[in-house]
Amino acid sequence: MSDVTPQSIRFLLSDMDGTLLLPDHSLSQRTIEAVRSLREAGVLFSLATGRPPKAMLQQIEALGVDLPTAAFNGGTIVHPDGSVLVAHYLPATAALTALALFADQADVEIWVFSGGDWLLKDPSGPMVPREQHGLGYPPVVVESFEPYLTRIDKIVATSHNTQLLIELEAQLLPKVEGQAQVSRSQPVYLDVTAMLANKGAALATLADFLGVPLEQTAAMGDGGNDPAMFHRAGLSIAMGQAEEAVKRQADVVTGANTEDGAAQAIEQYILNVD
Template sequence: MSVPKASSIQFLLSDMDGTLLRPDHSISPRTLDAVRALREAGVAFSLATGRPPRAMQQQIEALGVDLPTAGFNGGSIVRPDGRFLVRHHVPVQAAVTALLLFEALPQIETWVFADNEWLLRHLDGALMPHERQALGYAPKVVDSFEEYLPRIDKIVAASGDHRLLAKLEARLHASTAGQAQASRSQPRFLDVTALEADKGQALSTLAEYLGVPLQRTAALGDGGNDSAMFRRAGLSIAMGQAPDQVKGEADVITGSNQEDGAAEAIERYILMR
């Protein structure tokens, strides 16, 4: 492909986990410097992630992001003052379908995000401690998810059985078609969100908010939930450790998140150092 000239990119929308963040969830000094240089060059920068907005604040402050950011894969776009620019909940019927499917399988940890809380039925999941560290806050144990059904932002099936998650993803595509969507934000996570919760739509919404044409936007990510913004951005950049399918949908590939791939992408393809 012909990579757009540095001066043509006016807005970069980046994923967080596996992209800007290293495996230990830290941000490297080089990445912080690259984002600072990007903003000093007049290029707008924001975040789109599967995380809840509550779990983005530390990174927003560290990166100096002063624009609306997209959580829940674009289901919630939040202004810097906390007001919602966009908010979409999972339809009740789709939520019930996903919960019945996940809770019937002992290999699956079922997590629900609603009312600014991370909700669990029990605390004995193997992946829960790692996610608690990543999100920066503790889950709330509930007897039932029923009362939260009208207000669910995201449902997650978490498991080390990646093949099982792939099968569940395909099954949900069929059973919730036209109601909600299921996507793999990471190999061990299957996210169920509103049909409108789409990073591609988030990119379009934020570009319109900024007055930037889509052909002058760039998207950076590593997961299946990033493909939607790859298809809309003027320049799409996949991380080096991304699955082959995700790499195949990107215009260019950078280094992994262990190799400062996000900083490399900003320097090479946007700042053109």
């Protein structure tokens, strides 16, 4: 358990989906107001997500974020004007290994993110409408992922079969050890990114950029890609609906995203509102 006091937190880095956002990908008014109060109190605030940069723009505007944000689990950190602070691409060998493993699974859809585009081979996959709604833009249909191998930001295996994704994660990890990060950002998404494309490295990079010691940072999230920043932050906050394995790695657990848990955490653990 962290002994960080609310008064010592100077920077909060928060996940988006399952944390700040409701299941329909919207922001509640209470969450918007909590972030506004946080910033008015002089606490810096930014976002770290598995999403591409352009799929964050609506939330950045709604929350008034004026700092660099971390996309692709930290693989790309971009300034508010869209210029790149940091970019880490998945090694081609690791990408080929992941793509080969996923291609053998009938229940898995494979998506590749490169150059801001969402690439896929089958636009009729059952998970596509959900992703398009969340991202706010359509996919680009390609015949092959090979032309993009040198600039892949993220590969996603997605399926309603959560157990299958857990098994694929366990199978892939030893195959790409030292080359790539493999984690489930949500129960239905298995993400593969570069080794330095993780939210822990993103938190350290942003804290250094902002001149904030890591012990004065807080991190908040719900997915398997969030403990990487929990382990670096002075205060780590897990959402109430997170899997037990995620919650065990956080200092505190707040309410679920359906209960305005992010706003509760900001008020209770950072702003110290009674």
